[in-house]
Amino acid sequence: MLAAAASAPVRRRLRAAGTQAEPRSRRQMICIAIQITYSYMLPMTHPASSSRSRFGFRFSLLGRRWRRTMEAELSAAGLTDATWVPLVHLNETGGGITQKELAGLVGVDGSSLVRVLDILEREGLIERRRDESDGRARLIHLTSQGERRVCLIRKELARAEEAVLCDLSDEEIARMLDCLDKIDHRMTALAAEDKAVIPHED
Incomplete structure (x- = not known):
């Protein structure tokens, strides 16, 4: 029904979405239809000069697209999103933070992060140290190998960002x-x- 009511550009984008190599469920196609239709309706709903009204929607979409682009570039270099994001945050904070703090920065729940940290620790990229002020707590630190991995990540990110921001x-x-x-x-x-x-x- 959404596709029938949409304009010609919307219908073309819907057909393109439906012919992707990866099969999509009916629910996924409905979500895509809503997003595409709204993207065409929004400029008609608000005057072109109403940049403030359009900012949130555009910013949200661009943020997701930016992350997908960076993930694709890093994936091509053998770096998955699940592993490189925690490493970068540890580098940014200087390390020595709790699992809960790191989970908040990464934007995942603690249980999901535990599995990632286990992988990173087995690879020798991080280490869990006892908190001197609280013997029950463990603080997460980058190892020297982890620091080198972050340098590689930043190099790949810089290359991808330069291409986007040129x-x-x-x-x-x-x-x-x-x-x-x-x-x-x-x-x-x-x-x-x-x-x-x-x-x-x-």
């Missing part, structure tokens, strides 16, 4: 980063406000 100047990228920082700070402030108004149970 049409933007350094000044344009710096301005975007400033804007992203403002959004990040605002979201942090809103989260703190929400947490403050939640009543605590006695």
Whole structure:
């Protein structure tokens, strides 16, 4: 029904989605139809000058597309998403963080991360050390081999990012980063406000 109601460009994109080499379920096709149709409806719903109204949707789609692109590049170099993301976060934080903290950064639940950490530890890329302030806790650190792996990851990421960002100047990228920082700070402030108004149970 969605395909019949869609415009010609939407129908073409739906047919293309349906002819992918990987078979898709009916539910997947419905989700694709909704997303494609909405992407064409959105500009008609809001004036072209209403960039603020369109930002969230575009930003969300672009973020997912960016991650898929980076994952594909790293996968071609033999680096899977499940393993390289935790390593990069450990490098960014300097290591010495708990499994719960790392799971929050990676965006997965703790049980899923445990399996990944076991793999990384067997490969000699991380190590779990006893927390001196809490003998029951273990802190996760990169090994020297893990640091070398992160260097390889960053090299591959830089190559992929350079290809994607080649049409933007350094000044344009710096301005975007400033804007992203403002959004990040605002979201942090809103989260703190929400947490403050939640009543605590006695």
